[in-house]
Amino acid sequence: MNPDLILLADTVHTLDGTPEPVQAVAVEDGLIAAVGSRTDATDWRTAGTQVLDLGAATLTPGLVDSHIHPVLGLDMTGGRDLSGARTLTEVRQLLHAEAAAAAPGGWVRGWGLDPNLFGSSRVHREAVDDVVAGRPTLIRLFDGHSALASVRALELAGVTGPRVFEQAAEVVCDDDGVPTGLLLEAAAVDLVERHAPTEPFATRKSRLAELLRRFARSGLTGGHVMDLGAGSLELYRALENDGDLPLRLRCAAWCMPGSGETEWAELAMMLREGGRRWSVDAIKLFVDGTIDNGTAWLFEPDSYGQSTAPFWPRPQEYAEAVRYFAGRGIPTATHAIGDAGVAHVLDALESLPSSTPATVHRVEHIESIPDNLIKRFARLDVVASMQPTHCTHYSRADHSDNWSTRLGRERADRAWRCQDLRKEGVTLALGSDWPIAPFEPLPIMADARLRRRAGQPDESPIGPGQALTALQALEGYTSHAARAAGLFHSTGSISVGKRADVTAFERDPLTADPDDLAGSNILGTVVDGDIQFMLDRVE
Structure with missing residues (x-):
């Protein structure tokens, strides 16, 4: 053995069942070459070994x-961040400032708008039209599945009434259409x-590079990317060519309603794409939308009579798509x-x-389900991919939030099981669904244990019986994340x-208190044996 790097630390959690205390990890050619004690490490070291x-x-x-996305x-996330706004008045003030700063005739953008701020009133452009001075405006709601457009934006887009779509989408209209x-x-x-105007490639590349650096500094060494939109392949290639891809990205291309075998074959071909640290490995599908917008698919309607329809108007076609990809050994992930x-x-x-090749299939989000479906996950060996902060950030223990109000107490009590x-x-793989919620993993792991927002001890926990242990939360970001990608062998x-x-x-x-863990530092990350970042005080 001729290790390139030896990492030493008082505590090493291998998560592979190693019984002896481990305090040293040797790395050679991007792989783990040995684990052992500090004493063992003295025997591993050679003249060219970096010891940290x-x-x-x-x-x-x-x-x-x-x-992640x-x-x-x-x-x-273009424009003004509205996720911290606590009242509709504050939203209006932020948008007014954004409009004042925009170029003449330029678009006003915002994101992270919480529909809870509208209370019992409908989400309507009247809340923004008068503060953006007639500018075209598009605001993304926090769930990522909806947006609010100003009257000028609708005019520019030629949207004057209802539309018919291949998927369960809607241009919401009043009683007069x-x-x-x-x-x-x-x-x-x-x-x-x-x-809306689009960013130049160089700007998008720079923004993505900075975002991925922030991911790495938060402790992430990889991410399961649940989209492959326009420009993604070119951006990932460009960043890797520049040596600016500090974590592994495993991507899933979208398969949408209205597609058939011709389109599915084209998507399957995309699985040949990839580089050293990024690859297209799966297919992402959707069967519903969100509870908050009334576009989820429930057995019984929500309190507004909504969330009764599937995202695929002909749901049997979803099952046919799954059968097509699964039959070719292609993993699927379904929202x-x-x-x-x-x-x-x-x-599906x-x-x-029975002849279908063995591969990993997973379900994303799983916000409210009865007991019998829990058991079916286990029986079918289907992966559950969930985001603890969707629960702790956007619902409340007293069920006064929009999500819980729509579902009613019985179904809201079955939250994020x-x-x-x-x-x-x-x-059970854990994640953030960024940009729907913040990406920093330590607060998410803490929330998974607390069932409330980390750092907010006065908040009541939401379904405390669904809290994970410290080990389970860590596994959700490590060993179970690897299993969810079919990669635990590597x-x-x-x-x-x-x-x-x-x-x-x-x-x-x-061992750390979860609130303390959420506020603590990540000291560094290593990917392929290469140090991606290390805080100055421990270099």
Whole structure:
């Protein structure tokens, strides 16, 4: 052995069942070459070995966010950040300032708008039309599945009334057929989005590079990218050519309603694309939208009589798409939030022929489901991919929020059943769904344990019986994230022969108080045995 790098730390959690205390990890040619004690490390070292002693730090397998949208997020986070606004008046003030700063005739953009701020009133462009001085305006709501357009933006897009789509999208209109400005799901949002100015490639590349550096500094060594929008391949190639891709990205291309075998074959061909640290490895599908907008798929309507329809108007075509990809050994990930939506995904997977090649299939989000579906995940060996902060940031223990009000108490009490899934032996991958929620993994791991927002001890926990243990939360970002990608043979634990992807913590994620963990530092990350960043004080 001739290691390139030796990492030393007082605590190393290998997550592979190694019984002896480990305090040293040797890396050679991008792989883990040995694990052992500090004494062992003295025998491994050669003249060319870099030794990095992190003292009281804790090392774990590299953290992986199992659901992010880096490139799509560039578009969704344009303009003024409204996610911190606590009242509609504050939103209006922020948009007024954004309009004042815009170029003459320029578009006003915003993102992160919380529909809870409208209270019992409908989401309507009247809330913004008078503060943007007649400028075209497009505001993304926090769920990423809807937007609010000003009257001028609707005029430029030629949107004057209802539209018919291949997917369950909607241009929401009043009783007179006049658009309210609320656009539900991608096809409706795109009617306006395509008329907004686009960023130059160089600007997008620079923004993406900075975003990925922030990902790395938060402790992430990888991410499961749940989109492959326009320009994604070119951006990833350009960043990697520049040596500016500090984490691994595993991408899933979208398969949408209205497509057939011709389009599916083209998507399957995309799985040949990739580089050293990025690849197209899966297909992303949707069976519903969101509860907050009334576009989820529920067995029973929500309190407004909504969320009764699937995203695929002919849901059997979704099952045919899954059968097409699964039959070719291609992993799938399906967005399913409502109980009927989740059930339909499981039905489709259960109907696959016995000759179907073994591969990983997963369901994304899973916000409210009954007991029988929990057991079906386990029986079918389907991965659950969930985002704890969707629960802690956007719902409330007293059920006074929009999400809970729409569902009613019984279904709201079945919120984000993380612990129930783990008890059944289901692989549970955790993530952020950035830009829908912040991407920093430590607060997310803390929220998964607390069932409330980290750093907010006065908040009541939401479904405290669904809290994860410290180990389960860490596994959700490491070993279970690897299993969710079908990659545990090569990553997800600090084991000899696996990729040398490592995250260094200031505080031990298995013993630290979750509130303290959320506010602590990530000391560094290593990917392929290369140090991506290291805080100055531990270099």
